[in-house]
Amino acid sequence: MRRFIQKKSKEHPSWVTPYVKEYAGLFLLIIILSLLSAGCAAAMMYTAGALISKAALRPENILMIYVPIVLVRTFGFGKGVIQYAERLLSHSTILKVLGRMRVRMYQTIEPHVLTVRRSISTGRVLGLLAEDIERLQNLYLRALLPLCSSILIFGVGIVALGMYDVKFALLLGCFVGFLAFIIPCIALFSTMKRRQEWKDRRSRSYQELTDAVLGLTDWVMSGQSRLFIEKFKRTQQASARINHYLRRYDWRLNWFVYSLSGLVIICMTLWAGTFAEAGKLDVVWIAAFGLIAFPLMDTLLRTSNAIMELPEYRRSIERIKQMEQDANMVAQEMKYQVTADEIKPFDNMASVMLELQEVGFRYPDTKEWAVRQVNLQIPQGKKVAILGRSGSGKSTLLQLIQGSILSSEGSVLINGVTAQANQNRLFSFLNQSPYLFDTSVANNIRLACPDADDKQIHQVIQMVGLDRLIDSLPQGIHTSMQEAGSRFSGGERQRIALARVLLQDRPIVLLDEPTVGLDPITEKKLIDTILDLLKDRSLVWVTHHLTGLEQMDEIIFMEDGFVKMRGSHQTLMANERYRNLYELDHFSYLL
Template identity: 40%
Template sequence: MNFFKTFKSDTWVKPYIKQYKGLLITALILGLLTSFCAAALMFTSGYTIDKAATHPINILLIYIPILLTRAFGIGRPVFKYIERLKSHNWVLRVTSDLRTRLYKTLESDASFFNEHHKTGDIMGLLSEDISHLQNLYLRTIFPAVISYLLTIIASIALGVFNRSFGFFVFLLLFLEVFLVPLVSVSIESARRAYQKSVKSDLYVQLTDNILGVDDWIISGRKVDFKNLTASNIQNLDRSQNKSKAFRRNRDFLLQLIFAAMVVCFLIFTNLTMTHNQEQANFVAAVVLAIFPLSDAIIPVSQGFEEWPTYRDSINRLNTIKPIPNNLPIQKELKPQNFKDISIENITFEYNSSSPILIKNFSQKIQHGEKLALLGPSGIGKTTILQLILGDLTPQQGQIKVNDLDISQIQVNREKIFSVLNQKPFLFNTTLLNNVRLGNEQKSDAEVKRAIDRVGLKDLVESLPDQYNTIVGENGSRFSGGEQERIALARILLQDAPVVLLDEPTVGLDPITENDLLETFFDVLKDKTIIWVTHHLQGINHVDHVVFMNSDKIEMEGSPKDLYKTNKHFQELYQMDQGL
């Protein structure tokens, strides 16, 4: 019941079974042919041996069985090899589609995913759940279907010869391919669920620990860092060892049942197939033919045992739903036609239980204007940038670019907006590749020119590999200020008319910060800039300052006017300058 209930509303497994049903049926037929050839090989071998031991013997009497032995001996590995190719091809096609679908689903609204899942959950989805579905096909569905078909075919074939014995063999096979697997599921279900839960916790813990490894080291808690996951790992090992012991005992029981079946076949064939020499030649052939079937029947319990793990993966994947695309008809806005951004009385809160973060906020930002948003942490400065980009939607008010609502230019918004945040991500590839991410159509010469404009030319050309230098994981080859300059070079290549700066110099020393701000506003002098910052360093570079406090604007104006007329601004500026 759980099996059918799981698949009743499933949208991650059933569609691909239908999509690739031709390849699936081919793989199942090849699996049956593999088992048939294995049984037929043993049958013809046994018959040949028996027939050859009969006197007098003529070689011509066993020539056909010899040829069939060779044919089935060749056919078994050939069909097995082709079956593996087809089944793995089917599985890889399905899992490739699943991974692509999962990426698109998560990528369509990454902010929603971050709100509802921990960082380590994505590792669990990609590493565990998709891999589990791959094993669902290879280790459960394929072996189970093939074993059921073999059980039905063998029972019918024996039933035609002897109805009572055919029914008796069906009961033994039913015990092997259905009852024992169900018992395995019932015994191992809770244990497998526990193991998967511990693994999921480990993914989350390890992800958090790796992201915060510097803080662990600085605080001198290296031993605690190493021991943090030790308990979960030990519990997981103990549970897995219990599963291994159960598996060994169960497989031994299945082999005993199969041995009992062989004994029954020996008794049956000796009672019914020894009335004359011709029948006696088939005794060994019939008994030997059932031995290869154990390879197809015994693994079924292992596949059934893992079903709870697959079920949890299917259920978890089905909770990942794409965010409905409620965007209006999209309009094309060419970068050269950008004129202004209008923020009209927007009000925003993350949910009904949280306080209003932004209330009746308005601004008009003209082409080429440099605007600074200041205020204490948690006041909503970064949220305003997300609203401008269209990542968030205000409960009241409207944001327009030219005369278009921001929701109308989402498809190609990268042509209008570029973003530089506190920690730009650099990939572990060459410097050229990292900068070219801003515009993949640009030539090497244009990329190098962008690197030169941000002040990195001398540094890069002093390196052994120069522009082909590997930047390291997350840009570890370069300092924080150099990473920001590399990200700025990306923005130059992107060449969008509006640049959003989200505290890009936070954490840098004052000298580096000042030099970097000089570079930002120099190379972006023809751009519209909206700069979120927490202090007044470099504030002289902007045309307009908006200082937010609580849910309202406390003061705004040009830096020069505010310094002359606003005492609070003077105090903040002097404090920031150390005066």
């Protein structure tokens, strides 16, 4: 458990403790509710036991039976209501925690999106992380909270029993502790290797399948699809065998633990019997002591599931942390260490001057320059397009502008300050495949600005022209993405990402081929919307297409890292090469 709680440092805070601290009050309330619910169940059985015993005697007064009947009903009713309240509260709290985690993940990756994209495919990374983060809800719901409640119930139960008989309480405490806590730990360690192997195989085969689906056409074209299917089947069968073994093991373990828990009930009844014989306990309470053990053991034995699942949660946390570190590391590797003098946040966000002076960049351990001698001035509101063949240096130039990598020579300045120093406040980014999370439409847009209210969300939705579509969804902006996701086309997904950018309200927007994969008409409409909505912002747009270039202030052609041709659309039209390219691209668009 310490491994879950402790692994943190100032730079990499834990993915569990900050949220537990932040919602400590709610967590405490959930634990109290779960204790009350277990208490009601125990009290119900206890009074039911007393009632049965009393009813077997000849009561002097009908009230002797009637009071326990009312109590049994009250506790029975209370258990259901409190348990329901506990579930509602715990799910609502966990959803709040998950929301915070998603925003944190987005904010970690978003500033480095240009550099991270090089080594890790962003959409897939975010997908994986969303899955892992979702799994963490079970860490709270099925592990941390039940474990806390069980430990408390265990402690309170033993202390209460100790008030009658210390020796028996200690003996029973050891036995129950062994059943509820020690046996699951032993079982976990003895099967750890196999569990790990099963998880590894499963994720490997998932990766293989994803790869195969992505490259389906190539498999079919090469006539090797049968080969792949057979190999995949073999992997699946091997992991099914391990899974079968583990399920049988878990089933036997549960059977063993629950059988032994029967012993606890027998011990309690026998102890209450001898206690009554010695005249220390009224005989009617014998059954009560026997029955109270049922609900308490049931709650305690749930810890075994929680303990068995701990490694799974640990791996999820490790993967998330790893990704967080990778994202920072990839960016740091090429990053410039900003000196304190350079971190001068400037206030005038409405007028930002971006300037590249003789900028050059060489990737570590390479001889070739990826970008060389680039000069560029982008005053607020200027629109610049960067074109060039694959490998000509466009993305590297975009990263230099964003400040996520440091120029090897020359400088990138924003209002005279290094871009990197103000990176998080200056740039928005729109790429080829914006990721939509499995949460509501509103939350997907709000990701870029967690404080935005519903009114602002509606406003940006209207601006990007999605209001009719979103209003037609069953719950409008609160419709879950899972329900709505399939209804969004590529262009509409880009519009949602554009709504995020609008909400972010940053002076410079970097566009990395956001229209790739769209049909020409949708592409043209999207470009018009982007240029219209972002008219006050500076734009740096990496593209392979010449559609929409008429509206740009400057077009830059990159070749082998150098700027080979530049100018406005009108001036470049005088250049035969540009005119040919434009006509070719425009002709294909008209087709």
